[in-house]
Amino acid sequence: MNKRNFSLKIAILLYISLIFGGCASKTFRDTASNSQKITVTDTLGRHVEIDAQAKKVVAIGPGALRLCCYFNSIDMIAGVERIDKDDTTGKPYVIANPSLSNLPLIGPGGPNNAPDPEKILAVRPEIIFSTYAADKASADNLQSKTGIPVVVISYGKTSAFDPAVYTSIKLIGKIVGKELKAQEIEDYMKKCKNDLDTRTNDIPDDKKPSAYVGGLGMRGTHGIESTQGNYSLFNAVNAKNVVDETGKTGSLMIDKEKLIQWNPDKIFIDGSGFQLFQQDYQKNKDYYNTLSAIKNGEIYIQLPYNFYATNVDTAIADAYYMGKVLYPDQFKDVDPEKKADEIYKTLLGKELYSEMAKAYEGFKKLALQKNY
The missing domain is CATH 3.40.50.1980 (Nitrogenase molybdenum iron protein domain)
Structure with a gap:
């Protein structure tokens, strides 16, 4: 075999290895990327896919921010509604976190006000937790307008100990990478519920x-x-x-x-x-x-x-x-x-x-x- 043919064969082998190596590398990257994706089912039964655990979030609508505050990680909140910036009345979650008032405004808030997509986009959250949406269409509409995944959370129908609260806390925990904390919150609430019942159920x-x-x-x-x-x-x-x-x-x-x-x-x-x-x-x-x-x-x-x-x-x-x-x-x-x-x-x-x-x-x- 002359030197020229030998060199040609080496070049071909190198080329093939690069192709397959590149494909393997791409396959690895795609697999890694897919493994980071999170899919959840929110309280409206919507299946929402998120690219990765969220580091910055917004919480809009009655009570949404409160459930996020239970995670004691205010640094993940990208902005707040005016109703939570300006009015601390009877809201322990705001009183406990005065720095919330320094965050950017993302809309007026309040049960009769619609979300403000432009203000939400301005703070660049990776996820929107919402209690505004009463139906799938309104949640999908906000998600379409912002291009940001919208996860609907809920308080259910009762004043306390509603299972919907536990579900919502688990959703938040999974999405922000704090599942252990979510479990601790749920366990504590259930512990209180069981304690109250145990003391009184046989009277x-x-x-x-x-x-x-x-x-x-x-x-x-x-x-x-x-x-x-x-x-x-x-x-x-x-x-x-x-x-x-x-x-x-x-x-x-x-x-x-x-x-x-x-x-x-x-x-x-x-x-x-x-x-x-x-x-x-x-x-x-x-x-x-x-x-x-x-x-x-x-x-x-x-x-x-x-x-x-x-x-x-x-x-x-x-x-x-x-x-x-x-x-x-x-x-x-x-x-x-x-x-x-x-x-x-x-x-x-x-x-x-x-x-x-x-x-x-x-x-x-x-x-x-x-x-x-």
């Missing part, structure tokens, strides 16, 4: 005081007539809710005369409606003083939890306080204020009860006939 009905909650926020603030049937916080402590007699579920406004008929043993007033309750008491003392709970000093304030969807942390703290009031023996080892701080610290990294109490009276019994 006979004839040993339970009847209870009523008024002043609940419902698209604004209301007085004592604003309540709920099948109230999830009462359900959490197996309370005897007088409103359940109606067979209705969720928010409703009752006729105040109906409350006299029910005449519950204990009444809770939500902090959001406390001022309206005070004003109404001053005008209608004769009405209120016919209620046994008021005559006997069995009226209590709970912290308000419904600000831009449910503050799950505050709702759980309220459930412990209700348990303490309704069943002192079963909750004799629980200090509601310390328990509230434990809940805030676990979910948001800070003890926040004193700040909430400063704004909303805190957990306390009212002595209406003496003070008002």
Whole structure:
């Protein structure tokens, strides 16, 4: 074999190795790329594909940012809605993270405002978590306008302990690479739920005081007539809710005369409606003083939890306080204020009860006939 043929064969072999080597390299890169992709099914049943774990996100719509804040990784938030930048009222997740106010604006926020695709694009998030979308079409539309994957999350239908919250937390954890933290959050919430139930589930009905909650926020603030049937916080402590007699579920406004008929043993007033309750008491003392709970000093304030969807942390703290009031023996080892701080610290990294109490009276019994 002459040198020229030998050199030609070497060149051909090198060329073939380069081709196959390049193909192998491309195959490896494609495989690696595909292995980084994440596919999730959101709470609307949409299958969403994400190129890789997201390092920067935005959370839009009622309560979306709160669930992200439970991961204690504010550096992943690229921007916030004005409703969370400017208004900290009753929002422990904002109070715990004052740096949120320094982030870019991504839209007005609020339940009646549509997302702002241009402002979202300006902060260049890799994922949009949204509670705005009530249907697949609106979520798909926002995803089409921005070119950014939209994952719909949800709080479900109850004030606390709704499985939809656990699902949403798992979705966030998977997408941002914090699945272990997501599991810790879910485990803690379920631990509280199980603890509340274990303490109260074997109390006979004839040993339970009847209870009523008024002043609940419902698209604004209301007085004592604003309540709920099948109230999830009462359900959490197996309370005897007088409103359940109606067979209705969720928010409703009752006729105040109906409350006299029910005449519950204990009444809770939500902090959001406390001022309206005070004003109404001053005008209608004769009405209120016919209620046994008021005559006997069995009226209590709970912290308000419904600000831009449910503050799950505050709702759980309220459930412990209700348990303490309704069943002192079963909750004799629980200090509601310390328990509230434990809940805030676990979910948001800070003890926040004193700040909430400063704004909303805190957990306390009212002595209406003496003070008002």
